[in-house]
Amino acid sequence: MKTINIDSLARVEGEGALRIRFTRDRVRDVELRIFEPPRFFEAFLRGRSYAETPDITARICGICPVAYQMSACQAIEDAFGVEVDVGIRELRRLIYWGEWIESHVLHMFLLHAPDFLGLPDALEMAKEHREMVTLALRLKKVGNAIIRTVGGREVHPINVRVGGFYRAPTSAELNALIPELVEARDGASRALEWMARLPFPDFARDYEFVALRHPREYAVLGERLVSNKGLDIEVREYDRNFAERQVPYSNALHSFVKGRGPYVCGPLARFNLNFENLAPLAKQAAISARIPIPCNNPFMSILVRGVEVIHAFDESIRIIEAYQPPARPFVEVTPRESIGFGCSEAPRGLLYHRYRLSETGLIEDAKIVPPTSQNQKSIEQDLFELAPRMMQLSHEAATLMAEQAIRNYDPCISCATHFIRLTVEREP
Amino acid sequence: MAALIVGIGQASAGDDGVGIVVVRRLKEIGVPQGIGLAEVAEPSALIESHLCEADPVVLVDAVLDDGGPGRLVQFEAGDVQASEEKKLLTTHGVGVLDAVRLARQISPDKVAKRIMIVGVTIRRPKHYGEGLSRAVAAAVEAAATAALALAQAERA
Numbered sequence: 247m248k249t250i251n252i253d254s255l256a257r258v259e260g261e262g263a264l265r266i267r268f269t270r271d272r273v274r275d276v277e278l279r280i281f282e283p284p285r286f287f288e289a290f291l292r293g294r295s296y297a298e299t300p301d302i303t304a305r306i307c308g309i310c311p312v313a314y315q316m317s318a319c320q321a322i323e324d325a326f327g328v329e330v331d332v333g334i335r336e337l338r339r340l341i342y343w344g345e346w347i348e349s350h351v352l353h354m355f356l357l358h359a360p361d362f363l364g365l366p367d368a369l370e371m372a373k374e375h376r377e378m379v380t381l382a383l384r385l386k387k388v389g390n391a392i393i394r395t396v397g398g399r400e401v402h403p404i405n406v407r408v409g410g411f412y413r414a415p416t417s418a419e420l421n422a423l424i425p426e427l428v429e430a431r432d433g434a435s436r437a438l439e440w441m442a443r444l445p446f447p448d449f450a451r452d453y454e455f456v457a458l459r460h461p462r463e464y465a466v467l468g469e470r471l472v473s474n475k476g477l478d479i480e481v482r483e484y485d486r487n488f489a490e491r492q493v494p495y496s497n498a499l500h501s502f503v504k505g506r507g508p509y510v511c512g513p514l515a516r517f518n519l520n521f522e523n524l525a526p527l528a529k530q531a532a533i534s535a536r537i538p539i540p541c542n543n544p545f546m547s548i549l550v551r552g553v554e555v556i557h558a559f560d561e562s563i564r565i566i567e568a569y570q571p572p573a574r575p576f577v578e579v580t581p582r583e584s585i586g587f588g589c590s591e592a593p594r595g596l597l598y599h600r601y602r603l604s605e606t607g608l609i610e611d612a613k614i615v616p617p618t619s620q621n622q623k624s625i626e627q628d629l630f631e632l633a634p635r636m637m638q639l640s641h642e643a644a645t646l647m648a649e650q651a652i653r654n655y656d657p658c659i660s661c662a663t664h665f666i667r668l669t670v671e672r673e674p
Numbered sequence: 675m676a677a678l679i680v681g682i683g684q685a686s687a688g689d690d691g692v693g694i695v696v697v698r699r700l701k702e703i704g705v706p707q708g709i710g711l712a713e714v715a716e717p718s719a720l721i722e723s724h725l726c727e728a729d730p731v732v733l734v735d736a737v738l739d740d741g742g743p744g745r746l747v748q749f750e751a752g753d754v755q756a757s758e759e760k761k762l763l764t765t766h767g768v769g770v771l772d773a774v775r776l777a778r779q780i781s782p783d784k785v786a787k788r789i790m791i792v793g794v795t796i797r798r799p800k801h802y803g804e805g806l807s808r809a810v811a812a813a814v815e816a817a818a819t820a821a822l823a824l825a826q827a828e829r830a
Binding site for chain 1: 716775
């Protein structure tokens with residue numbers, strides 16, 4: 247028997263490992279072990295006030311705190327029967343675009359692109375592709391500026407609250423971002439053209455893609471969940487249609503569609519299900535980059551992220567140009583005994599929150615399903631399909647292929663997997 | 675601005691925020707003219723900004739260490755051997771030393787020649803929350819003094 251073990255380097259926000267076992271020339275099993283701790287937060291939230299939820303859940307991730315804040319706010323507002331004003335919703339979308347930009351750009355250029363170039367890391371990439379790395383850092387900076395302007399600070403924004411924002415930015419504050427947003431949008435288009443020339447492994451599977459849907463928007467906030475296999479439900483029906491199962495080797499639960507199996511959320515799912523609602527500029531950029539529609543090759547997710555970055559810049563400009571400070575920065579909420587559901591599109595995919603609240607607004611029960619849990623089984627299935635190819639490769643090349651396949655999904659273990667170590671055990 | 679002291683970390687992640695606390699302490703006590711103070715939560719923010727704005731730059735950060743929290747370590751960011759013996763705490767993405775290396779790679783003419791690191795040793799944070807542990811809090815004053823001394827000495 248041959249075993250490929252990939253041990254991990256522990257990081258604060260992500261610890262993972264991979265083991266692939268072969269019997270003769272057949273793959274026996276693939277185990278992707280993730281040690282993310284979001285479930286601790288679910289217990290941690292019990293007994294806390296609804297008002298603390300956005301700030302507490304934001305601490306689950308340093309790279310996508312806005313996603314946690316948005317899903318939490320939506321769930322609490324759903325529970326209390328509150329609908330926010332249009333202006334507040336637009337500000338929410340704006341801060342969310344900032345998070346997509348900074349998260350996607352970091353992943354595309356500093357974590358994923360080196361794989362396609364056969365380089366060990368971004369540092370080596372900067373030697374050969376200095377202009378692209380410099381451009382990436384500038385794009386990321388603009389994403390950070392959006393978050394700072396709307397959210398008060400770049401990491402774990404402090405301006406978000408249930409019902410809206412503590413303070414709405416002024417038109418002047420947002421307008422000041424326009425010149426760099428316009429320049430960054432052009433830069434993002436150049437970046438996609440560059441990425442489109444990378445070599446993409448020939449690989450595709452028949453996935454079930456799941457994403458939020460909005461009738462007019464490329465959904466980041468929404469009320470319906472759809473899939474390419476016929477799913478079309480309200481967010482509040484999530485638990486009736488999805489379930490999670492525990493596996494002995496991983497702390498993260500595996501999500502699946504009841505009665506069917508694993509599914510994929512994130513950029514590929516959004517692109518395939520909501521392509522028509524992309525900004526025209528982003529749509530055209532996707533066509534020019536020759537991304538198939540639908541796209542079933544997870545290695546091309548780096549391109550789809552590039553398209554989403556163009557869309558995020560374009561939409562940010564549009565929102566700011568149309569911006570009128572809302573009459574009130576937040577809508578008052580009145581606690582009541584109830585259950586609320588919220589779902590938004592984190593950079594990596596669907597982020598589902600459900601809370602049961604007491605009549606005084608204390609959390610009695612919480613459920614949080616992050617995108618990495620939802621994609622975990624599909625990552626394993628990709629690796630299962632790729633394993634025979636890995637068998638033909640050297641240790642080093644097999645490790646790179648496995649890492650690259652994992653990074654297709656930008657899981658929260660991305661940073662750790664750049665340093666994973668491969669060992670191969672052989673038995674006669 | 676001739677010199678810059680940058681605190682790195684997240685105030686809401688316990689001892690990880692020690693770099694921020696040190697810089698805030700320096701703001702309280704005041705620093706001589708020509709020395710700037712800044713805070714960043716995420717090291718990639720240093721590239722093409724803080725690292726290019728002054729020379730020297732002193733970075734104050736938490737350093738993972740099993741030998742006990744609250745000790746001070748100092749080294750030059752380019753001192754690779756010394757650097758790799760330390761585990762600077764970082765979130766997703768770019769670590770502090772990688773940020774310095776990347777900055778030197780893409781902007782060699784603009785980046786400060788002298789980048790020093792003042793680290794305060796901590797244990798891996800297990801809880802979220804504002805505030806430092808007693809041992810790490812006890813090192814804040816010394817770290818502030820060390821960062822200021824480095825900024826002044828290097829400036830001279």
